Amino acid sequence: MDPVLTSTLADIVRNAAPLLIASQGELITERAGVVNLSLDGTILLAAMAAFAVTYNTGSLGMGIAVAMLIGMLVALIVISASVFLKLNQIAVGFVLTLLCADLSTFFGRKYSGQQGTEIPYTPIPILENIPVMGEVFFQHNILIYFSLLLVIFVWLWTYHTRLGLSLRGLGEHPAAAYVRGTRVQLWRFVYVAAGGALVGLAGASYSLSVKLGWREGSTLGNGWIALAIVIFGGWRPFRIAFGAYFIVGLRALALYFQQEDVLNLPIQIINMTPWVLMLVTLIFVTSGLAESLLVLVPPRWRPAAQNLLRAKPPAALGSNFERS
Amino acid sequence: MTAFRKILIQISSSTVLGILPLLVGIQVALVAILLILNNENVEPRAVYDLIYERTLSLPENRANVVDFWLPILLCCCGLLLTFTAGLWNIGIEGQITMGAVGATSIALFVELPRNEQIFTELFMAGAAGGAWALFTGVMRTRGGVNEIFGGVAMNFLASSFSSYLLVAPWSPPNATGSATVRFPENAILPSMDDYRLSPITMYITLTAFIFVLLTLSGSRWGLQLRAMGKNEKSAQMLGVPTERNIWLAMLICGIMAGLAGGHLVLFRRANLPANVSGGIGFLSLLVVLLASIRVRWVPFVSFAFALLYSAGLPLRTRLQLDASLIGIFLGILVFCVLIFDGVRQRLKERVEQRKLLAASGGEKSPPPPTVEIQIGQEASSGPGSN
Numbered sequence: 001m002d003p004v005l006t007s008t009l010a011d012i013v014r015n016a017a018p019l020l021i022a023s024q025g026e027l028i029t030e031r032a033g034v035v036n037l038s039l040d041g042t043i044l045l046a047a048m049a050a051f052a053v054t055y056n057t058g059s060l061g062m063g064i065a066v067a068m069l070i071g072m073l074v075a076l077i078v079i080s081a082s083v084f085l086k087l088n089q090i091a092v093g094f095v096l097t098l099l100c101a102d103l104s105t106f107f108g109r110k111y112s113g114q115q116g117t118e119i120p121y122t123p124i125p126i127l128e129n130i131p132v133m134g135e136v137f138f139q140h141n142i143l144i145y146f147s148l149l150l151v152i153f154v155w156l157w158t159y160h161t162r163l164g165l166s167l168r169g170l171g172e173h174p175a176a177a178y179v180r181g182t183r184v185q186l187w188r189f190v191y192v193a194a195g196g197a198l199v200g201l202a203g204a205s206y207s208l209s210v211k212l213g214w215r216e217g218s219t220l221g222n223g224w225i226a227l228a229i230v231i232f233g234g235w236r237p238f239r240i241a242f243g244a245y246f247i248v249g250l251r252a253l254a255l256y257f258q259q260e261d262v263l264n265l266p267i268q269i270i271n272m273t274p275w276v277l278m279l280v281t282l283i284f285v286t287s288g289l290a291e292s293l294l295v296l297v298p299p300r301w302r303p304a305a306q307n308l309l310r311a312k313p314p315a316a317l318g319s320n321f322e323r324s
Numbered sequence: 325m326t327a328f329r330k331i332l333i334q335i336s337s338s339t340v341l342g343i344l345p346l347l348v349g350i351q352v353a354l355v356a357i358l359l360i361l362n363n364e365n366v367e368p369r370a371v372y373d374l375i376y377e378r379t380l381s382l383p384e385n386r387a388n389v390v391d392f393w394l395p396i397l398l399c400c401c402g403l404l405l406t407f408t409a410g411l412w413n414i415g416i417e418g419q420i421t422m423g424a425v426g427a428t429s430i431a432l433f434v435e436l437p438r439n440e441q442i443f444t445e446l447f448m449a450g451a452a453g454g455a456w457a458l459f460t461g462v463m464r465t466r467g468g469v470n471e472i473f474g475g476v477a478m479n480f481l482a483s484s485f486s487s488y489l490l491v492a493p494w495s496p497p498n499a500t501g502s503a504t505v506r507f508p509e510n511a512i513l514p515s516m517d518d519y520r521l522s523p524i525t526m527y528i529t530l531t532a533f534i535f536v537l538l539t540l541s542g543s544r545w546g547l548q549l550r551a552m553g554k555n556e557k558s559a560q561m562l563g564v565p566t567e568r569n570i571w572l573a574m575l576i577c578g579i580m581a582g583l584a585g586g587h588l589v590l591f592r593r594a595n596l597p598a599n600v601s602g603g604i605g606f607l608s609l610l611v612v613l614l615a616s617i618r619v620r621w622v623p624f625v626s627f628a629f630a631l632l633y634s635a636g637l638p639l640r641t642r643l644q645l646d647a648s649l650i651g652i653f654l655g656i657l658v659f660c661v662l663i664f665d666g667v668r669q670r671l672k673e674r675v676e677q678r679k680l681l682a683a684s685g686g687e688k689s690p691p692p693p694t695v696e697i698q699i700g701q702e703a704s705s706g707p708g709s710n
Contacts, residue, residue: 037472081662081663081666084666084670085663085666085667085669085670086666086669086670087662087663087666090412090472091613091662092659092662094412094414094609094613095610095613095655095658095659095662096655096659098606098610098651098655099651099652099655099656099659101651102648102649102651102652102655103648103652103655105646105648105651106360106646106648106649106652109646221480224476224480227473227476228473228476228477231470231473266488266491266492268484268485268487268488268491268492269484269488271484272480272481272484272485275477275480275481275484276481278477279463279469279474279477282467282468282469282473283463283467283468283469286467286468286469287466287467287468288468313470
């Protein structure tokens with residue numbers, strides 16, 4: 001395979017890792033029936049905090065832990081406000097995203113442009129030597145491997161474990177889950193905290209790996225993209241992963257086109273492509289247009305195609321639950 | 325029952341003290357800012373003096389605050405309609421940007437007599453903002469795309485499109501793509517003689533505010549929007565044309581946001597800069613949240629926000645503090661108000677439950693049903709809570 005293409009694919013896997021981690025975190029949160037809209041600000045604050053802590057202590061582990069803690073804390077504020085005060089999750093998440101972004105700018109200005117520590121490169125022995133696959137998947141740092149494994153783990157957890165079944169129950173029909181013995185509020189807290197921690201980790205993976213260092217607003221917009229990817233991915237782990245790689249792939253393509261002067265299109269126009277494609281796909285899937293075209297699919301493939309195109313949010317997403 | 329509990333119940337049941345969350349929110353936000361300033365070794369008095377000096381001390385500074393306030397208030401007026409209908413119009417930033425782009429397209433390339441020129445520019449600003457918002461509304465009702473995701477996508481598209489215009493077709497010769505050339509004098513909104521304020525924008529904003537006030541307080545359409553905000557499906561079942569109302573609310577909000585964008589380029593800047601909206605759309609969302617969709621509060625809250633924000637730049641230049649400090653203050657303030665308003669509401673609910681229990685002779689009231697409310701149709705502090 002062309003070495004340029006191989007290296008581009010490796011870059012896509014690397015650069016998509018934070019988006020992948022954040023969107024899987026949001027997937028877990030939303031599957032539990034909670035919308036955490038604070039992603040954009042949380043990622044910024046976590047990225048800044050991870051860099052600042054690593055810069056001051058020299059410990060990468062500490063930086064990552066603090067970033068995860070921040071993500072968890074913000075997510076817990078969202079769910080606490082929803083559970084205890086019955087506040088609108090979107091309102092709280094929206095205010096927190098703006099607040100966290102401002103906090104990252106204010107406290108991060110000392111660290112702007114400073115040289116930081118990078119998560120060490122750790123190729124996986126033997127696997128790194130596999131032609132093409134080795135370079136694309138197995139010559140990165142530990143966070144990138146984690147992002148790949150996370151997708152598989154979330155999929156296995158959600159669809160192939162009892163706890164995963166109850167997770168889906170929390171988002172689809174919390175009353176039914178409660179009747180079946182699930183402690184709805186407790187598990188919502190657990191999943192939201194886990195999802196928030198992953199969002200914080202995504203922030204850390206920006207400032208300690210993908211976009212090494214800290215600059216004001218350096219990850220701005222990526223939280224919104226992660227949220228969009230969850231919707232685009234129809235709340236399914238692998239489709240979400242595809243969405244993350246798709247977005248980052250298009251960005252890489254835009255850069256390539258710009259460097260090679262292939263299409264002679266300005267980068268701003270190419271940057272619009274992922275959003276246009278996401279909107280078109282979403283309209284196609286959610287408006288029922290795709291369903292109406294299913295008649296063209298052979299009957300035996302129809303259920304599988306229907307399942308593939310399904311993009312319904314968890315039925316109880318954003319709702320409050322009260323024990324009856 | 326302890327004395328403390330009695331006090332809490334009294335507070336929660338008093339309508340006069342409905343303002344308590346705001347007061348507590350201001351207190352908490354002030355304490356947080358004092359802690360931050362202490363950490364930065366900056367005297368709070370110096371910050372206060374600077375904010376006063378740069379905003380209220382001189383007539384031209386006051387005019388500058390009002391000039392900053394008008395587009396925010398205009399956006400808030402639009403958002404009041406969408407919020408009441410249970411719609412989260414997060415795409416307002418994009419609508420402001422497209423309004424600015426629409427006005428610029430006329431200002432740069434069309435030459436008409438002064439009055440027609442201004443009218444056409446403002447018309448294009450409103451039309452571009454309105455169309456951008458309407459598309460989000462249509463995507464929601466016909467395409468099944470949630471308005472939050474649709475709005476975010478439309479924000480990114482508007483921002484990328486405006487950046488493209490600045491680096492390619494509208495870029496001045498030998499420029500870096502940060503702004504267009506200055507508009508001809510004929511294309512700029514007229515100013516008042518004594519102060520740098522646009523009377524046209526003032527009239528537009530006043531009209532918009534009166535329209536929204538009357539619509540939401542005493543019209544059939546306002547009532548329909550309220551019903552939709554409470555529960556869209558129920559409203560539809562009762563014969564409210566929800567789809568048409570969503571389109572209309574989004575369209576009007578977009579027109580107002582577009583006009584705000586038009587003001588930014590046709591008066592304040594006299595050119596189209598990069599990132600023209602500068603976050604005033606999100607700021608307006610915070611204002612409406614803080615005012616809990618109460619129309620009469622919005623002018624005052626938005627003025628306070630404008631006053632603080634217009635002091636942001638001097639903070640950086642004079643005290644080496646980042647302008648984001650103002651954002652932190654407002655963020656904490658809105659967050660605390662949300663939280664304490666939630667606390668007050670829950671206390672109020674408890675009191676009502678107790679009264680109900682007492683009235684039924686001590687028998688337990690039936691348990692509350694499982695609450696199944698869709699996004700944007702719930703709670704005391706989001707769309708539809710009015």
